[in-house]
Amino acid sequence: MDLNTDKPKLKLGYRLQKDLDKDQFYLLYPEGMVELNQSAALILQLCDGQHSANEILSTLEKSFPDDDIAKDVIDFLGAAYGNGWIN
Amino acid sequence: METDGLIKKELIPRWLLAEITYACPLQCPYCSNPVDFALKKNELSTEDWKRVFTEARKLGSVQLGFSGGEPCVRRDLEELIAHAHDLGYYINLITSAVGMDEERIKAFKTAGLDTIQISLQAPFRELSDAIAGTKSFDHKIEMAKATKRNGLPLILNFVIDRFNIDYLKDTLELALELDANYVEVANAQYYGFALPNRDLLLPTQEQVKRSELVAQEYQRKYSDKMKIYYVIPDYYENRPKPCMNSWGNIFLTITPDGVALPCHASRSLPNANPPSVLEHSIEWIWKESPLFNRYRGMDWMKEPCKTCPERFKDFGGCRCQAFLLTGDAEIADPVCDLSPYHHIVLDAVKEAKMHEKEATVDKLIYRNPKNSKTFCGIKIERE
Numbered sequence: 372m373d374l375n376t377d378k379p380k381l382k383l384g385y386r387l388q389k390d391l392d393k394d395q396f397y398l399l400y401p402e403g404m405v406e407l408n409q410s411a412a413l414i415l416q417l418c419d420g421q422h423s424a425n426e427i428l429s430t431l432e433k434s435f436p437d438d439d440i441a442k443d444v445i446d447f448l449g450a451a452y453g454n455g456w457i458n
Numbered sequence: 459m460e461t462d463g464l465i466k467k468e469l470i471p472r473w474l475l476a477e478i479t480y481a482c483p484l485q486c487p488y489c490s491n492p493v494d495f496a497l498k499k500n501e502l503s504t505e506d507w508k509r510v511f512t513e514a515r516k517l518g519s520v521q522l523g524f525s526g527g528e529p530c531v532r533r534d535l536e537e538l539i540a541h542a543h544d545l546g547y548y549i550n551l552i553t554s555a556v557g558m559d560e561e562r563i564k565a566f567k568t569a570g571l572d573t574i575q576i577s578l579q580a581p582f583r584e585l586s587d588a589i590a591g592t593k594s595f596d597h598k599i600e601m602a603k604a605t606k607r608n609g610l611p612l613i614l615n616f617v618i619d620r621f622n623i624d625y626l627k628d629t630l631e632l633a634l635e636l637d638a639n640y641v642e643v644a645n646a647q648y649y650g651f652a653l654p655n656r657d658l659l660l661p662t663q664e665q666v667k668r669s670e671l672v673a674q675e676y677q678r679k680y681s682d683k684m685k686i687y688y689v690i691p692d693y694y695e696n697r698p699k700p701c702m703n704s705w706g707n708i709f710l711t712i713t714p715d716g717v718a719l720p721c722h723a724s725r726s727l728p729n730a731n732p733p734s735v736l737e738h739s740i741e742w743i744w745k746e747s748p749l750f751n752r753y754r755g756m757d758w759m760k761e762p763c764k765t766c767p768e769r770f771k772d773f774g775g776c777r778c779q780a781f782l783l784t785g786d787a788e789i790a791d792p793v794c795d796l797s798p799y800h801h802i803v804l805d806a807v808k809e810a811k812m813h814e815k816e817a818t819v820d821k822l823i824y825r826n827p828k829n830s831k832t833f834c835g836i837k838i839e840r841e
Contacts, residue, residue, distance in 0.1 A: 383609075383611050383639065384572065384573055384611035384639055384640075386548060386572065388520055388546050388548065389546070390518065391515060391516060391518075391546070397520055399520060399521065399548035399572075400548075401550060401572075401573050401575075401611065401613050401639070401640050402613075402640070402642075402687065404472065404520060404521060404548070455682075455685070
């Protein structure tokens with residue numbers, strides 16, 4: 372993945388959905404669903420084809436200023452790509 | 459409720475299956491609908507279904523499958539999709555494609571449908587139409603193309619039996635040609651109409667082995683293009699499937715006449731007394747009703763399941779299959795080779811194998827109101 376130019380986007384058929392009364396996000400797709408933690412939900416919300424991986428990373432760093440999250444964000448994007456959630 | 463150190467967690471009906479009608483233009487002999495479906499007359503109204511979707515969503519349901527019968531038979535399908543979409547459901551339309559045209563696909567998409575899942579009985583017109591008992595193949599292909607043309611993800615559902623299993627390669631090639639996003643290759647499960655047709659439908663072990671190799675080859679080759687799910691036939695397994703991911707755990711089915719079930723086959727269980735959405739709230743049905751609590755946890759189990767280390771993985775298998783094959787819903791699924799009744803499954807396999815030579819499609823008992831009424835007649839006589 373090129374961090375500057377690649378703009379990840381949720382694949383056709385994949386959709387984020389929030390619980391009605393809780394701040395809990397799910398990734399929904401045919402025959403499946405994944406419960407997302409707060410940072411994973413934030414990352415996938417930014418996977419809209421408009422933001423580069425680097426832009427997603429800097430947004431996350433602003434949301435979690437006290438943590439060193441660069442590796443986690445890049446690893447998560449890699450896993451999301453590997454799972455076929457984003458392209 | 460749960461034993462053996464399992465943490466009691468809140469159970470949520472994440473998956474809602476809405477069987478909105480038993481009417482169907484197709485007559486597939488492997489249909490999982492109850493054989494006496496023709497007796498169930500009163501379909502829920504549009505408003506009833508909307509209330510069901512609203513209440514289930516409040517409990518945490520997020521995956522919604524519209525099924526039947528053929529859901530496209532209901533002219534309020536667009537309205538139901540729109541309501542469910544507003545509630546935030548991920549919506550899959552499980553259809554034969556009959557009753558659908560491109561205008562309706564557009565309307566479904568506008569209403570908020572997420573995916574269309576079209577069944578295929580074979581990759582060729584003659585065999586597909588023969589198994590479906592209705593001319594439908596050409597229309598299915600046309601609607602699969604229209605689904606993609608309108609930007610919706612396409613799921614193809616290929617139900618495997620003795621007659622079509624050897625054409626899996628052709629089926630997967632057809633799926634590639636149609637640019638399907640997902641393909642479900644599901645061996646027929648022997649409930650509903652499939653059970654009385656088992657001797658004719660059940661493929662041989664050799665056929666199953668060959669088809670598994672084909673599925674694996676295509677899974678490897680085309681992993682970036684389409685996802686292939688291969689559902690193995692449990693009659694050839696030595697451990698049972700973790701049916702519904704355990705009873706009353708994540709699945710909730712509502713039948714056309716408003717009965718709530720932990721799985722679509724459980725209406726056939728003895729003294730099921732399934733709760734009706736016309737009399738109870740979804741919350742009461744899910745949390746309090748006797749049927750949904752009957753096989754939750756592990757306290758109901760008998761040996762060999764009761765002390766089996768695999769009970770956490772397979773939950774003793776399928777209650778409905780245990781009942782259908784042995785008459786006792788509380789014993790191990792006889793698919794398990796630890797079950798004292800495993801010979802019933804082995805005998806069924808042998809019996810089906812004996813029909814290998816003379817099995818032809820025209821001998822199948824088709825799923826239609828006439829045959830359903832015949833089944834009811836037989837049942838009444840026995841009582």
